[in-house]
Amino acid sequence: MTYGHAHAEHYDLVFRSRGKDWPAESARIAALVRDRAPAAATLLDVGCGTGAHLVTFAKTFAAVAGVEPAEAMREIAADRIGAGQVHPGDMRAFDLGRTFDAVTCLGFAIAYMPDTAALDAAVARMAAHLSPGGVLVVEPWWGPEEFIDGYVGGHLVREDGLVISRVTHSVRRDGATHMRIHFVVADADGIRTFHEDETNTLFTDAQYRAAFERAGLAVTRVHDRDAHPGYLVGVKG
Incomplete structure (x- = not known):
């Protein structure tokens, strides 16, 4: 999906009014990372959107960066955390030339991948940007058994x-x-x-897990009552 400027302009307001709490989500995700990598100091958010999560991550991690393909969303994120910290890029092919202690992909952005080959490519690129022992946290979209047709x-x-x-x-x-x-x-x-x-x-849990494993990550599914359907958390060996 390519977010236009009209959508990007109102994105945060609409979702905030629906109860979305970016600071609380960011705190939960930071805890997932630190449970597995207590010394984690750097974080990359892939598909960072308007940078709403990065604003809070920047208070928790020493250095943060984002990757966002949609220009309209990227401009807002750059205004929030600095233009040099937000990079254009497709999650299947981006290369920032450095690694991070944590990589996140939130807001169901992973589900924009059209098939399992693209899913594998995206997870592999995220894993490639992890330092040894680094943590990848992905927020998946609904599975095929959960989606309500005609919703x-x-x-x-x-x-x-x-x-x-x-x-x-x-x-x-x-x-x-x-x-x-x-x-x-x-x-x-x-x-x-x-x-x-x-x-x-509508990827299955098995397809997500297989993508993590092929990327060399030990993966677990973490259920969260405030973030259904939870998170996939991978650790790089």
Whole structure:
């Protein structure tokens, strides 16, 4: 999915109003990392979006960086943590020329991979950016047995003269979730509408685990009541 500027501009506001708590999520993920690598000091967030997680990670780790393919999202992240710390790149092929004590891939970004070959490539690139003993934390998308075909979602945001309506419809096709997202944005300048389409592959737990193992990572699934369906955590030997 390529996030446009209109979507990126309102992304954090919409999800914050739905209850998303980036600082709390970042704290839980930092704890997962430090449980396995207590001295971890550097972190890379792949598919970092607007950098909302990185803002908190920067308070916990000595150095942080991000990779984000969507220009509109990357610009916001760069404003938050510094342009030199946020890099363009496809998670299947990026190469920053350095390693980190921890690598994360959150917000279901891994599910943008279209098939298992792409999943393997992405996890392999993340693992290649880990120092020995480093930790990879991936937040997976729903599995094929969990997705509700025909699911309809809706949310309304009201804040300081701004109203945003976000309505979604999702169907299962060819092993993936295909979601149409419609926005209506109203403020003092008028009413604007736009839509975007998002495709998330419904990988199985076994497919995720196999990708980690092929990348040389010992993997466990960590369940979290506040972050269903939890996290996949890999440690580099």
